[in-house]
Amino acid sequence: MQPVIEVDGLCKDYRQRRRGRVRAVDGLELSVPAGGVFGFLGPNGSGKTTTIRCLLGLSSPSAGHCRLLGADAPSGLPGVIGRVGALVEMPGLNPGVSGRxxxxxxxxxxxxxxxxxxxxxxxxxxxxxxxxxxxxxxxGMRQRLGLAVALLKDPEVLILDEPANGLDPAGIREIRELIRRLGDEGRTVFLSSHLLGEVELICDRVAIVARGRTVTTGTIADVLAAARPTAMWVKVTDLDGAARALGAAGFEVLADGDHLQVVADPDRGEHVTRALVAAGHFPSELRPVESSLEDAFFALTDEPVEVGQ
Ligand SMILES: Nc1ncnc2c1ncn2[C@@H]1O[C@H](COP(=O)(O)OP(=O)(O)O)[C@@H](O)[C@H]1O
Ligand SMILES: [Mg+2]
Incomplete structure (x- = not known):
């Protein structure tokens, strides 16, 4: 089936008075399949809004291509835009009338x-x-009214740029549940966020972007697998003695609270146990260091990201 959103080698340069030419998007690639919630995750300034603006024909790419429902942006958009609802930045609403x-x-x-x-x-x-x-x-209410506007035409695709911005925790939870339901109804929801927690909880697939490039994309499970744990937690009574024994056996070891962290693939757990027991240390715990989407993000981009809730 044809992807709902395709972005191919997208570049966008801006001229800024103080910084000169700024490459906001730098060869970005995206392929968003039909149905479900797709998270477009990256820190502030990584080019998410610019990409979405190019996709909706609100900005012209410096290079590369965007396609929405198979139509080239911007030339083919008039033929498909009726099937797309979008919420980009603060919606321009008339303050003098009611929401209804x-x-x-x-x-x-x-x-x-x-x-x-x-x-x-x-x-x-x-x-x-x-x-x-x-x-x-x-x-938050304005943001929800903006979402209501996007939903009016019962769109099959929803493009939401940081929809949780400005919402309080209860509002974030409500909007998250709403987005999940929209995805479960068979719509395609494309959601940008700089908050990992938001994406981790409701998305089927994600793309992680940093500095205008796609760093990784796939299901949440795929992305986590890309940052597979390469360390184990070990608990023993004599931390210093055990650390020396593991060091002598060639393992890199870090002390972390009342555990040791052994830098090695969890497949090597048996070797770690053997080295410990040979030196008279009997581990009461040995388990992989779990990786979260946050770890994956950090490992892939070298940039911190806000965890959110
Ligand atoms: N209209 C604009 N003029 C100049 N620079 C811009 C403009 N819009 C965005 N930028 C710059 O492009 C980069 C990416 O911005 P943006 O796409 O808004 O990122 P994000 O949505 O991921 O926070 C930033 O460095 C930002 O300062
Ligand atoms: Mg943005």
Whole structure:
């Protein structure tokens, strides 16, 4: 099946007054299959918004190609954009009308019925506050109204740029559950985030980007496998003695609290045990150092990322 989103060698240069030419996106590659939630993960400034803007025809690439539902961006977008809902940065909303009116106006313009307006208000959790003016909305409520706008046309693809920005923890949880449900309904949700926790919990697949390039992509399990544990935790009574014995047997050892960390593939656990027992140390624990998406991210990009919640 054809990917829903394809990005091939995308480059985007900006001219900045102080820094001169800045390469915001530098040969980025993406292939997003149909259905489910795809996380586009990278630290701030790694080129996520710029990529999404190119994909939606809001910005022109300096080099490379973007395709959305098989159509080239920007030339082919008019033929497919009706099947795509997007939320990029803060939605430009009229502060002087209510959330319900905002949606009603857009629905009328697009020939969409009033029942759909009520349904999307309900979905994003704004039904009760739907008659309040937008200027009285919190950042999170505006973000949810933006998502409601994106959902009005019942899109098969949703492109959401950092949808959890500005939301409080309860709001983040709600939006996360909503996104997961949208993915489970067979839609394709493409979600950018600089928060690992957000992506780890709801995405089927991820691409990790750093400095405008794709560092790795695949299922969460694939990405974790790429950063397979290469160390073991060992617990023994005499940490110093055991560390010396392992050192003498050729292992690199780090002390970490009441454990030792032995830098070796967990497949070599038997060798570690043998070296310890030969020197009279009997381990009470020996287990692989678990890797998280955070470890994988750090191992692959050498950049810290916020874990979020
Ligand atoms: N309109 C612009 N003009 C100049 N530089 C920009 C512009 N938009 C983004 N950049 C620069 O491009 C880089 C990537 O930005 P962006 O795509 O917003 O990253 P992200 O969304 O991952 O945080 C940053 O260095 C940013 O300063
Ligand atoms: Mg951004």
């Amino acid at each position: 009116q905002t949606l009603a106006i857009l629905a009328t313009t697009a020939g969409i019925g009033r029942s759909t307006v009520e349904a999307v208000l309900e979905r994003v959790g704004l039904a009760e506050r739907g008659d309040d003016l937008v200027k009285g909305y919190s950042l």
